[in-house]
Amino acid sequence: xxxxxxxxxxxxxxxxxxxxxxxxxxxxxxxxxxxxxxxxxxxxxxxxxxxxxxxxxxxxxxxxxxxxxxxxxxxxxxxxxxxxxxxxxxxxxxxxxxxxxxxxxxxxxxxxxxxxxxxxxxxxxxxxxxxxxxxxxxxxxxxxxxxxxxxxxxxxxxxxxxxxxxxxxxxxxxxxxxxxxxxxxxxxxxxxxxxxxxxxxxxxxxxxxxxxxxxxxxxxxxxxxxxxxxxxxxxxxxxxxxxxxxxxxxxxxxxxxxxxxxxxxxxxxxxxxxxxxxxxxxxxxxxxxxxxxxxxxxxxxxxxxxxxxxxxxxxxxxxxxxxxxxxxxxxxxxxxxxxxxxxxxxxxxxxxxxxxxxxxxxxxxxxxxxxxxxxxxxxxxxxxxxxxxxxxxxxxxxxxxxxxx
Amino acid sequence: xxxxxxxxxxxxxxxxxxxxxxxxxxxxxxxxxxxxxxxxxxxxxxxxxxxxxxxxxxxxxxxxxxxxxxxxxxxxxxxxxxxxxxxxxxxxxxxxxxxxxxxxxxxxxxxxxxxxxxxxxxxxxxxxxxxxxxxxxxxxxxxxxxxxxxxxxxxxxxxxxxxxxxxxxxxxxxxxxxxxxxxxxxxxxxxxxxxxxxxxxxxxxxxxxxxxxxxxxxxxxxxxxxxxxxxxxxxxxxxxxxxxxxxxxxxxxxxxxxxxxxxxxxxxxxxxxxxxxxxxxxxxxxxxxxxxxxxxxxxxxxxxxxxxxxxxxxxxxxxxxxxxxxxxxxxxxxxxxxxxxxxxxxxxxxxxxxxxxxxxxxxxxxxxxxxxxxxxxxxxxxxxxxxxxxxxxxxxxxxxxxxxx
Numbered sequence: 021x022x023x024x025x026x027x028x029x030x031x032x033x034x035x036x037x038x039x040x041x042x043x044x045x046x047x048x049x050x051x052x053x054x055x056x057x058x059x060x061x062x063x064x065x066x067x068x069x070x071x072x073x074x075x076x077x078x079x080x081x082x083x084x085x086x087x088x089x090x091x092x093x094x095x096x097x098x099x100x101x102x103x104x105x106x107x108x109x110x111x112x113x114x115x116x117x118x119x120x121x122x123x124x125x126x127x128x129x130x131x132x133x134x135x136x137x138x139x140x141x142x143x144x145x146x147x148x149x150x151x152x153x154x155x156x157x158x159x160x161x162x163x164x165x166x167x168x169x170x171x172x173x174x175x176x177x178x179x180x181x182x183x184x185x186x187x188x189x190x191x192x193x194x195x196x197x198x199x200x201x202x203x204x205x206x207x208x209x210x211x212x213x214x215x216x217x218x219x220x221x222x223x224x225x226x227x228x229x230x231x232x233x234x235x236x237x238x239x240x241x242x243x244x245x246x247x248x249x250x251x252x253x254x255x256x257x258x259x260x261x262x263x264x265x266x267x268x269x270x271x272x273x274x275x276x277x278x279x280x281x282x283x284x285x286x287x288x289x290x291x292x293x294x295x296x297x298x299x300x301x302x303x304x305x306x307x308x309x310x311x312x313x314x315x316x317x318x319x320x321x322x323x324x325x326x327x328x329x330x331x332x333x334x335x336x337x338x339x340x341x342x343x344x345x346x347x348x349x350x351x352x353x354x355x356x357x358x359x360x361x362x363x364x365x366x367x368x369x370x371x372x373x374x375x376x377x378x379x380x381x382x383x384x385x386x387x388x389x390x391x392x393x394x395x396x397x398x399x400x401x402x403x404x405x406x407x408x409x410x411x412x413x414x415x416x417x418x419x420x421x422x423x424x425x
Numbered sequence: 426x427x428x429x430x431x432x433x434x435x436x437x438x439x440x441x442x443x444x445x446x447x448x449x450x451x452x453x454x455x456x457x458x459x460x461x462x463x464x465x466x467x468x469x470x471x472x473x474x475x476x477x478x479x480x481x482x483x484x485x486x487x488x489x490x491x492x493x494x495x496x497x498x499x500x501x502x503x504x505x506x507x508x509x510x511x512x513x514x515x516x517x518x519x520x521x522x523x524x525x526x527x528x529x530x531x532x533x534x535x536x537x538x539x540x541x542x543x544x545x546x547x548x549x550x551x552x553x554x555x556x557x558x559x560x561x562x563x564x565x566x567x568x569x570x571x572x573x574x575x576x577x578x579x580x581x582x583x584x585x586x587x588x589x590x591x592x593x594x595x596x597x598x599x600x601x602x603x604x605x606x607x608x609x610x611x612x613x614x615x616x617x618x619x620x621x622x623x624x625x626x627x628x629x630x631x632x633x634x635x636x637x638x639x640x641x642x643x644x645x646x647x648x649x650x651x652x653x654x655x656x657x658x659x660x661x662x663x664x665x666x667x668x669x670x671x672x673x674x675x676x677x678x679x680x681x682x683x684x685x686x687x688x689x690x691x692x693x694x695x696x697x698x699x700x701x702x703x704x705x706x707x708x709x710x711x712x713x714x715x716x717x718x719x720x721x722x723x724x725x726x727x728x729x730x731x732x733x734x735x736x737x738x739x740x741x742x743x744x745x746x747x748x749x750x751x752x753x754x755x756x757x758x759x760x761x762x763x764x765x766x767x768x769x770x771x772x773x774x775x776x777x778x779x780x781x782x783x784x785x786x787x788x789x790x791x792x793x794x795x796x797x798x799x800x801x802x803x804x805x806x807x808x809x810x811x812x813x814x815x816x817x818x819x820x821x822x823x824x825x826x827x828x829x830x
Binding site for chain 1: 476477478479480510511512513545546547548653655656657658731732733734737738740741743746747748750751752753754755756758759760761762763765775777778779780816817818819821822823825826827
């Protein structure tokens, strides 16, 4: 398995975007907690949100803004340190007030400003501290790699380092760039939440085109990862296309290559998110094959990836296939044990539901590496999925069990 | 909350049963690993099995035996130390061989012998070591509390102590007794599995009557508990009625009281199982109320009880209601955040989806006790459930992450 824990991705700058960051004092550490992106006129957008029924104020406001603007976005405003979730009507008003003020300062409509928040749940957003910082934030924006890094740092909560990924494609003389910036890994800290992903490109595309491309890329990246099985109330993935490269996605040849670039950026960010999950020591690339269809494969992968017994075995680098088999059996998929086989690294460890002789020491060593492949063959059909997950360590529990309220 | 971690239940002996235990050398510790119960002629039975699609050989053989005998059981044979799961056809043959030999020794049909196994998955059952011990086992059986204790010890794997519970009811001059013996808490140890529960009564009832009573009692006890969310491949609950008291369940007055006694025994065993779960320090009595129906309440309870973030917060005695609310939101139930309230101990901590002022120190202290009540009110209807669960501690991960293969 190729594990790119900290890929040396140079940041490439798609034309049409400027970035900035500031400290509004939401984080008690005094670190940057406010980030802004401005997008040039005509920028189109597509977004995917958390499937949690309890959603934060910015998710509600952002969804409404996209509908009201016809998926046109001129700015993204993000705060970290406070999720603005379970904050009721005052929380929603605070979010709308921030969007209005950013809109006023940039001379765009409030509904063209897309908001996000990440951090503690159930605590009022300190909007009075935040509003006075917005003018500085707007004034500081730049189209530089340094400004992107600052933005990526400002949206972090417990992330160990900022996360970004890039890809490029040529179309004749023109270059199309895709830049992604992300934070978080599921719900990752005492009362802190959220995966936020922002994708920027200078390709030109309609909101509908972007939505389809984004959905496809997310299915194989952010929708196929799990650290702790919890879904945040604030999860957001936003794709913005400035069109500044002059290259249109309508050009069939461009679309496929753009889709590949978008997949690559999303997968790199997804890997970074899992590998930086709290207490994670081992990344597992779980391949569920021979399912009836993709949904079935996904169901099996999720059950295995969420099993405490499987995840703790991985923490101990234990090639304990019995736990994997038992998790497959309770996935809700009508598997026949006599058709299920399991491969750890390159070794067959369970063949048609029973033990298969294998070198245990070798399997242990494979699982002890930072990344390991595990294949589960169901013998039911041709559906498959690749799912990225992690072990569950003592550190995870320690981090999340600290008395924090 | 009334927590009976180690209830001082005197063992009462229903008439019509004898018990014994032996060491067959399956456990490397040399502790007893073979248990037998003989039931008098005419004993009727009902059983519930794991819902895992991957089932151990004894579950297959036991299911078939009940069908073949018309739910008549004359003996129960249990081994610990080996689950006889993922062992293929040889595993099934080994199980059948044991039932045949027990049947021969007791002079009953092989299909009247009900088998169970618990322990490591994927390792052949050492049937050659086991068979020679059966004559001793049959010879040693007694109708004494000591023999019940020996049986309860012989079926343990990582249990800290044997688990049993009793209840009695009077019907005129006759006393009806209900005795329960159990082991395990979900999947509880590296490669060790299974909850096994045996319930014995001297009441008289048809298999169909027993099945209905057993299902009802299990729904509110063993089906409403969770330690780690994993379902074993061997889970079995068996109820045997010898009829030796001469009291029939057909008597309407008896049935209700018998049902209450059975509930009480099952709930006491369920509490013992959760409290003795690996690494468990806090028992949580989760009450989900105002759901549309019981299924909905159960779905919310399970999602909350299985959330790593919620369980680790409980380990830290952290009254972190935001994590509970987020778990409710991803349960798949169409909750409206503005109608959800949460009560920890006696304090309202979240009212209609937003923070409600509460004494954090008091809530922390309540959660730090061995048992605590948490109520989740959904504001959707009249369905409710009480679900017994536990925290997730560093010890759990440590126990299950040890390199064990």
